[in-house]
Amino acid sequence: MSIPAPTDHLAPAIHVRGLEKSFKQLKVLRGVDVDVARGSIFALLGSNGAGKTTVVRILATLLKADRGEARVNGFDVATHPVDVRESISLTGQFAAVDEILSGRENLVLVARLRHLPDPGVIADDLLRRFSLTDAGARRVATYSGGMRRRLDIAMSLIGNPPVVFLDEPTTGLDPEARIEVWHAVKELADGGTTVLLTTQHLDEAEQLADRIAILHEGRIIVNGTLDELRRLLPPGEVVYVEKQPTLEDVFLALVGAGTDKEQR
Template sequence: MPTSKNAGGAPFPVAVSAVGLRKSYGDRTVLDGVDLRIPAGSVFALLGPNGAGKTTTVKILSTLISADGGQAQVAGHDLTTDGQAVRAAIGVTGQFSAVDGLITGEENMLLMADLHHLPRAEGRRITAHLLERFGLTDAAGKPASTYSGGMKRRLDIAMTLVGDPRVIFLDEPTTGLDPRSRHTMWQIIRELVTGGTTVLLTTQYLEEADQLADRIAVLHNGRIAAEGTAAELKRIVPGGHVRLRFTDPATHRRAAALLTDATSDTDALTLRTPNDGSPRALRTLLDRLDTAGVEAAELTVHTPDLDDVFLALTDDTAPDDQATKETAR
C-alpha cells in the first residue's frame, strides 16, 4: 500500500490515492483531472454542488464505473488491474438505501453474508453482532419497510460492514434524515474510524464535514478547487474579524482613532476590525489596546465558516481569484 508522512515524518499507509482521474459523458466533462490522497484510518469529505462529480468519483473508486483517464489505488490495489481485490476491501453506501423493504432487517443482513460467501454460522454471528452494535436487535425480525429513515440508514451501513471492509464510501449517507438521526450517524462514523476504517464521505451538509472530516476537498466543475483541514479552508476565505464593544463613547472614540482599519458603529459603541482570529493576531490586537490604555468591555471573534468557503469556491459569477482557489496544504 502507498504511504504518506505525518507531521513528524513517520510514514503511514494511504488508503485511497488517485492521480488525474477523468470522466466524460458525451460532450460533458464530469471529472477533469482529480487528485486524491486519503490516509488510512481517517475521514475524508468530498464537498461540491449537485453535478460537481462527487458520486462519479465514488463510483470510479468503488469500481462501479471506469475512468476515462488517470490512475487510482484503493487499499493498495490498482483499480484497473486488480478490481476484484478492491471490491473485496471496500464497502459502499449510496445516496439511496440498498435495504430490501420486503424482508426483515435480519434477513437483509444474512443475505449480505451469503453474498460474501461466509459460512452460515459465521454469517449469523456477524449479523447478530452488527444488529446489536447498530441498535437494531429489537427490530431485526420486522420487515425493513416498517423502519424509520434513520433505522434504514443504520441497517444500510451495518450491511456494508458484513464483509469487514477496510475502506468505506458513504455517498451522502444522511440525506433526508432528521437532526437526531444525523447525529447518530455521525457517532457511528466516528466509531468506524476509531476502529481503523477509512471513510470517504460525500455530503452537502457543511456542518457534517466540519464535524467529521480530517481533511476536506471541494469539488467544482470537475476539479478540486481546494483541499485541507476545515481550519485551513476557512483561512483561505477573507472576512474574519474581531468585534469590540465599549461601554462609553470616549473609549470607543480612542479605540477608533487607534484602529484606523476598523469599521465603527457609534450607536452600538462597537468596532469591527479585520483579524483572522489566530492567537498571534489576537495578541497583537490586545497589546495595541493595552499599550494605549484602551479596554474593551467585550471581544468577539468571527471567522469564516465552511458555508463561506463553499460559496466562495463554487461561485461561477465571482472573479477568478487564484489565491482563493489554491489548495490549502
Template sequence: MNSTVLEIKNVKKGFKGNEVLNDVNITVKQGSIYALLGANGAGKSTLLKIVTGLLNSDGGMVTIHDINVADNPMAVQRLFSFSSQNTTVDGVLTGYENLHLIAKLRHEHNPKKVAESLLDKFDLTEAKDKAASTYSGGMRRRLDLAMSLVGNPEFIFLDEPTTGLDPKSRQDLWDTIKEMKSQGKTIFLTTQYLEEADYLADQIGFLREGKIVASGTPDEMKRIAGSDKLLLVFYRNQDADKALKLLESYSPVKKEDCEISIDLTDEITTSLNVLNALITENIELKTFKMITPTLDDVFITLTKGRK
C-alpha cells in the same frame, strides 16, 4: 505516520462531450475520514463510481493499497464496502434477514452471529424481526451501514449518507460514522452538507464543476474565508464612530449602525489592546464577541467567481 490507502491522480471523465471531472487529485490516509464536498452536479457520484471500479475514467489513475482499480477491480472491491445514496435494504425482509443474507453471500463463518452482532452495534436489535419496509429513514440507513460492515472491511465509501434524514437521525448516523473511525476504519464520504463535513472529516475536498478547488483540514478550509474577527457592538452610533477613529490602526470596518468588525491576526493581543483602548477613552461597549469563519463562509468565498 498513517500510510496512504487511496490515491486519485489526475482523474478525468466526460459524457457526450461534457466534462464532468477534470484532473482530480485526492489522497486519503489510513484511519481517517475524507469528505468530498460539493453541490448537486459537481461530479461527486461520478468520481465515487470511478474510485470503486463501477465506471471507467477517461484518464488518470486510482489506486487502493497500491492496487490499480481499473486494472484489478475485483481484487480492489474485496478491500472495501460501498454504501450508495439509495439504500440496498430489502424492504420485504426483516432487519435480521437482510444482515443474515449478506453474511451468507460473503461466506462468513457464522452468519447468525455476524447478523446479531451488527444489529446490536447499530441499535437495531429491538426491530430485528420487523420488515425493513417499516423502518424509519434513519433506521434503514443504519441497517444499510450495518450491511456494509459485513466482512469487516477496512475501507468504507459512503455516498451522501445522511441525505433525507431528520436532524436527530443525521446526528445519530454521524456518531455511528465517528465510532467506525475510532475502530480503525478509513472512510471516504460525499456530502452536500457543510456541517457534516466540518463535524466528521479529517480532510475535506471542495469539488466544483469537476475540479477540486480547495482541500485541507476543516480549520485550513475556514482560513480561506479570512481570519477570525472581533465584533464590537456599541449602545450608540456616535460611540461606534468614535471607536472607528480611535482604532484606525486596526483597519476597523463599520458593519452597520453601532457595530464594528476588526480582523484578528493576533487574537489575544489584538483583542486586549482594542478593549483597553476603548476603556481608556471611556467609550462604552454593549457587547463584543469573536467570530470564526465557518465552512458556509468558505463555500460562499469559493463560489464567488462561478459563472
C-alpha cells in the same frame, strides 16, 4: 471471503492522480488529485453536478476513467478491479435494504451471499454495534429513516472492508436521523475503517471529517483540515448583537419565579 492485503501499509488508503472523465461532450472530471489516509474520514464536498458521485463510481470500479491513476487499498482500479471490489463497500444515496425481511434477516442474507461463517453471529454483532438489537426481529418496513440508513451501513460492513464509500448517506433524513448516522460513521473510523464521504451538507463535513476537499467544475480547488480551510478567510470580527430572550428563557423564568413564590 478474505480481504486482500494492501501492497503497502504506509501508502494512502485511496490515491488519485490526474483523474479525468467525460460523458460525450461533457467534461465531468478535469484532473482530480486526492489522497486519503488510512483510518480517516475524508469529506468530498461539491454542488450537484460537481462530479462527486463520478469519483466514487470510478474508485468503486463501476466506471472507467478516461485518464489518470486511481488506487484503493493499494490496488489499481483499472488493472486489479477484483481486489479493489473485495477491499471496499459502497453505500449509495438511498438505503438498499429489503423491507419485507427483518433487520437481522437482511444482515444474515448478505453474510450468506458472501459465504462467511456464522452469519447469525455476524448479524447479532452488527445489530448491537448500530443500536438495532431491539428492532432486529422487526420488518424493515417498520423502521424509521435513520434506522434504515444505519442498517444499510451495517450491511456494508459485512466482511470488514477496509475502505467504505458513503455517497450522501443522509439524503432525505430528518435532523435526528442524521445525527444517528453521524454516530455510526464516527464508529467506523474509530474501528480503523477508512471512510470517503460525499455530501452537500457543510455541517456534516464539519462534524465528521478529518480532512475536507471541495470539488468544483471537475477539479479539487481546496483540500485540508477544517482549521486550515478556515484560515483561508480573514479572521472574524466581533460584532455586538442584541440577543432577544428565547421561549426557553421565558418558560424557565416564569416557572422558576412561580416555584420560588410557592416555596416562600
